[in-house]
Amino acid sequence: MSQDPLVVFTPSGKRGRFPIGTPILTAARQLGVDLDSVCGGRGICSKCQISPGVGDFPKHGVVVSQDALSEWNAVEQRYDDKRGLKAGRRLGCQATMQSDVVIDVPPESQVHKQVVRKAATARAITMNPATRLYFVEVDEPDMHVPTGDFERLERALAEQWDVGPISADLSLMSKLQNVLRKGAWRVTVALHRDHHSAQAKVVEIWPGLHEDGLFGLAIDLGSTTVAAHLTDLETGEVLASSGIMNPQIRFGEDLMSRVSYAMMNRGGDVEMTKAVREAINTLAAEIAVEAKIDPTLIVETVFVCNPVMHHLLLGMDPVELGQAPFALATSGALSLPAKDLDLNAINARAQIYLLPCIAGHVGADAAAVALSEEPGKSEDLALIVDVGTNAEILLGNTSRVLACSSPTGPAFEGAQISSGQRAAPGAIEAIRIDPETKEPRFRVIGCDLWSDETGFAEATAASGITGICGSGIIEAVAELRIAGLLDPSGLIGSAAQTGTARCIAEGRTHAYLIHDGTDDGGPRITVTQGDIRAIQLAKSALYAGARLLMDDMQVDKVDRVVLAGAFGAHISPKHALVLGMIPDAPLDKVISAGNAAGTGARIALCNTQARQEIERVVGEITKVETAIEPRFQEHFVNANAIPHATDPFPELSSIVTLPDVGFNAGPSEGEGGRKRRRRRA
């Protein structure tokens, strides 16, 4: 008796012998090869597409003949006619083994496919979503063997997919009867498996084979903006990304002012909870329209946010977070129904996942950054800074990870800045000041040209030049320092002191004029002394937090710095270093990770394994509390200046050769200071 034919799967290299006539899908399943199927081998879902090879495969020791697989059959022809099958592709459930064969499983046929995070980074997300589709054939009811429709569905899932036991909300149970009959007992269910629960939950059911996909939202709920990424739960693809202002801003710009609002106003927390939930519903509805999908196909949402946003989203009083010991109501990861958060713009039975919080000041957003940037897997010592209204700071390597948060305030987001605005078309996002002429040139969001390039005026005519955003103000302050317009204490010089008419008197201090659009009805954009002070406070807080972690780690320098946060993505590393926002590091070791918290949310959305991973990792992160640490204050005060008397950055040498002129000899910017400057002038 001759041997059964051999099948070798690529790229996995898994191989085995099976009797002639064995479907490739069956062989793949028995060998544990990652070959997708929603319909369970019924030839209707086309998820199990394979690419058979023909010829000599010396690496595998196999020669594959032309007729190694059964002939192209009617089911494949029907599918090809209806939807089109790529050349060379077969359906794994239809093609059966006739002799030795090598089968390639293309990425789109793998369940646990790797999805590229974004073009700029090499790392990938492994697809392993909590909610998946299963096509099942359910037994018809039999009055002699009476069981419920739901119990027969459960048995079908167990027998055909080896999943269960299952549970379902009443709302699903009450539509079950109709869908089962409409689909003639063939239905597709979306099954949600929560790693904390013994039961899988049926979140949706459709008659027949559901082919319109399944989607999830990864939401980064910030103090200022709420950003959502609509993600295909089968492919991992981001179909649309959208943002909306956090309407809680009307109750307070930063976190502590919202906590104060809750403390001072009875029911204030309830108002803020209602506002943010409404905004999320608006955002979800808009993003579904943008991506042209049915919003009821959004069956999962992952949230990352800081602890105050976390509590206000969940309807918990944030007041405890405003005072020592900064106790969270709950710190663990949460899995809960969307309806508990009044999220009615998506599927009524959608499931929510919130990443765990690290501490009362270090939230699920920091956990998401840790999930995305994995400091605990880094061989070199990495400092990860997620810059927002609050900065989350992580420092660590394979031996240990520390975390803290620092109250930077909203200046880095363009708030509390005289010409500040959020990052939107028309906002100045980059600026350079010529050290010789002291003249500025700049770029605005929505236009790739610099302001001194031809065509700039035409290109920005539509948006106008409306203000200056977070990254713009950081560059402006650093450039003012580089150009010698700002002394180490942060004081802007007068026109006389600096030799440029752009330094204009404004009350008792001076401002630097970047752009005057008043002739065209536009604004006059300046950097004022107040703006400098706001940025100094913010950057000192950020720097002090990082230094505090370095003290605890007993190090003086870090190997690399990762700037994260939607805004971190746009900060120029050079200017951040000049400003002293972050501890010194080689310029090429200061990189931007983009919106790392958002990426962490996407990872948790696409991969339940990652949820378990971050729940474990968060337990191992050492929390450092900035608010009560005297050294934090010390670092904060010491970090106020913008000195750079030594030169760690050769390419920035121009600044260190500048004489450290002081524009104000006195200790105060008040009346006395002004008088003294007048006398000197």
Add this chain to the structure above:
Amino acid sequence: MSQDPLVVFTPSGKRGRFPIGTPILTAARQLGVDLDSVCGGRGICSKCQISPGVGDFPKHGVVVSQDALSEWNAVEQRYDDKRGLKAGRRLGCQATMQSDVVIDVPPESQVHKQVVRKAATARAITMNPATRLYFVEVDEPDMHVPTGDFERLERALAEQWDVGPISADLSLMSKLQNVLRKGAWRVTVALHRDHHSAQAKVVEIWPGLHEDGLFGLAIDLGSTTVAAHLTDLETGEVLASSGIMNPQIRFGEDLMSRVSYAMMNRGGDVEMTKAVREAINTLAAEIAVEAKIDPTLIVETVFVCNPVMHHLLLGMDPVELGQAPFALATSGALSLPAKDLDLNAINARAQIYLLPCIAGHVGADAAAVALSEEPGKSEDLALIVDVGTNAEILLGNTSRVLACSSPTGPAFEGAQISSGQRAAPGAIEAIRIDPETKEPRFRVIGCDLWSDETGFAEATAASGITGICGSGIIEAVAELRIAGLLDPSGLIGSAAQTGTARCIAEGRTHAYLIHDGTDDGGPRITVTQGDIRAIQLAKSALYAGARLLMDDMQVDKVDRVVLAGAFGAHISPKHALVLGMIPDAPLDKVISAGNAAGTGARIALCNTQARQEIERVVGEITKVETAIEPRFQEHFVNANAIPHATDPFPELSSIVTLPDVGFNAGPSEGEGGRKRRRRRA
């Protein structure tokens, strides 16, 4: 070194040696003795009261000295001063072992105490409720070891009570912060453990020690009435029982007319769901007022009901239940939050448990009867009949249990009866007709006197004599037959034929006058030919169902008959046998089990073990479908007569000696029949 002292616990007989100074509660826990404690040995809950013995205990081989336990201490004195401790009692957490001792654990100190079901029956309910109280001391938050309040509560429960992991609704999480701080980190939680779930759920939390108890509702949701028993979840005591009409009656009197209403009226099922949920809220609120308890202390509710009520309660379309194959949307037991059923009169986080359904026509009420009456544990063959608008019938013994349901209609509940009314004060519930004089005497609900006894008129003056209830009409029909006023086919004779003026002509047929209250403004209460026909249909359906099960069991007789249902409790076995409602059985083997479904609900409320038991048992019951079984029709037609030509009941011999006169020679009660009777008269 001398031996450690011995402790012997009674009634369990458990014994062990422990070091001197071991608290009795500690010893009890280590030996697995069932000694209650809510506060965990802190001397504040007094649940661990014990009765130490002194003197010679030859049975246990122990002599107990006066000072076998440590001295009465300040904690015990404080408790005694505040609440009073019974003479001879000690607190198990305070009294420590000094030498050999015999300790009796009184029933009220046992967690798994046995609760008498009702005075009439010897069987008991073992207390093992799903929801229990735990007093815990929670760690205060520490900013250096940041965990959430909820996570610290979870750890405290695990360490102090070995329970968990826990979960909680957002509504609980959001009150947690306040309660923990109000109780100075000492709180009592009500923890619900569902045997289907890996996590215990915190349903309520109170600052400090909660001493106001915990309650549950056992609800028998019938087609006609909804009955609730408010039960103390610690003692098992029923504090109040109350009933309310099922408001769905306005959509149809019996089950099938409600199914028709749902079928014919779009949204009809939703209307009926809303109506019954509102009624349950009303009932729950009323019963809490009656028992003078805070309704938010009702943390559990168990429902038993037939499949149509089951679906309408849950918001599922019952239409499938009205046609073969009578498919249930779900048949399994259900555990769900009360808010999913809009039950807002009780605790917002209360948990609901629904017993499993046996089949499309045999519901959770039949499962509850099986739980209460345990036919599967019966050595002799038991026929259990739960009489209501639908009759649930179980037949079985240790070898096998069969079940079916039979559509008896509402006649047995006094509906569709000319003078019918539900069982309430003023309703005739029992009747006797003198075979000689043909004169009736009767009893009405609310008065123990017969109508021919002195003082009856005065005693019933308040309620009046308002109608005839289910048990009354059954007795009336049987008595009419015994008195020779009714022929075997069920026809009432004329005054001339029967020799009594109480047989009065009414249209084309005759009626028997029981009571004429018209002189006092009351009703004229008669049994009409239509009433007889309604009862004949109902009893034939009941009898045919029982016979069908007997056919399947291949038996001709049963060993005993159990009449269950609120109404079954009031049926006279003798009259039921005369009427042919049930197969013949020795009169002393026909017993009433009272409201067995309600008892089953109480058992499931008090004992989670019983829930697991009935979920297993239901899977083993063989369902027999009456609706499509030709033999059912056959039995039904054959059961129409009220013959009793042979005499299985010596004490009823009077009826069998009666000549089987026919009042109607013809096949019809129409004009022809009447004319023929006139000719004969």
